Amino acid sequence: MIPAPPPITGWTWPEEVGRAVLREVRAVPTEEACGLLVGVRREDGGVVVTSAVPAENVESPGRRRRRFLIDPLRLLEVEKSLRGGNEEVVGFYHSHPDGEPLPSEVDRTFMELWPNTLWVIAGITEGGELPQIRGWSLDPDPGEVNEVPVAPSESAPAARARPPHPGVPRGARRPHGAWTDIESPRGKKED
Numbered sequence: 001m002i003p004a005p006p007p008i009t010g011w012t013w014p015e016e017v018g019r020a021v022l023r024e025v026r027a028v029p030t031e032e033a034c035g036l037l038v039g040v041r042r043e044d045g046g047v048v049v050t051s052a053v054p055a056e057n058v059e060s061p062g063r064r065r066r067r068f069l070i071d072p073l074r075l076l077e078v079e080k081s082l083r084g085g086n087e088e089v090v091g092f093y094h095s096h097p098d099g100e101p102l103p104s105e106v107d108r109t110f111m112e113l114w115p116n117t118l119w120v121i122a123g124i125t126e127g128g129e130l131p132q133i134r135g136w137s138l139d140p141d142p143g144e145v146n147e148v149p150v151a152p153s154e155s156a157p158a159a160r161a162r163p164p165h166p167g168v169p170r171g172a173r174r175p176h177g178a179w180t181d182i183e184s185p186r187g188k189k190e191d
């Protein structure tokens with residue numbers, strides 16, 4: 001079994017990456033926007049996102065308001081393009097068109113499959129004001145979803161990436177192919 005990456009202690013992204021994600025999210029205000037986060041993991045557990053790669057939400061049109069689905073081939077493609085460099089896929093982003101940027105029950109289920117990975121959620125409130133962005137990660141020990149604080153940008157220099165896992169093809173890390181998202185009724189009541 002391949003060990004999970006170390007827990008994430010903080011995250012940051014350059015302003016232009018944040019702006020690009022907001023643009024993607026606002027372009028589809030009634031559907032969940034989604035994509036991959038590429039960056040580096042610092043030795044202290046900090047994640048520095050260097051770019052966001054939008055992905056098409058391939059869920060059926062009637063379900064995209066509450067769910068997202070990323071084509072697994074898209075992920076493989078991106079991982080392949082990063083081979084040999086010091087960047088990797090460090091997480092995912094998606095939007096909640098109707099609510100808070102809090103992980104839903106289904107988000108949590110999929111976070112269990114991707115422990116210690118950064119999940120950035122953009123919550124769009126009614127009226128489509130500026131989406132609220134928060135980062136989350138599931139620590140498999142003890143199995144808790146924690147909010148990942150945004151690290152001050154000055155403490156986020158380009159870092160040395162971890163050495164690649166010897167002998168493990170990057171694309172082979174995840175046995176499952178795709179993941180989806182749905183808001184839980186409980187989450188809606190918390191609004």
Ligand SMILES: [Zn+2]
Binds near residue numbers: 094096103104181182
């Ligand atoms: Zn979600």
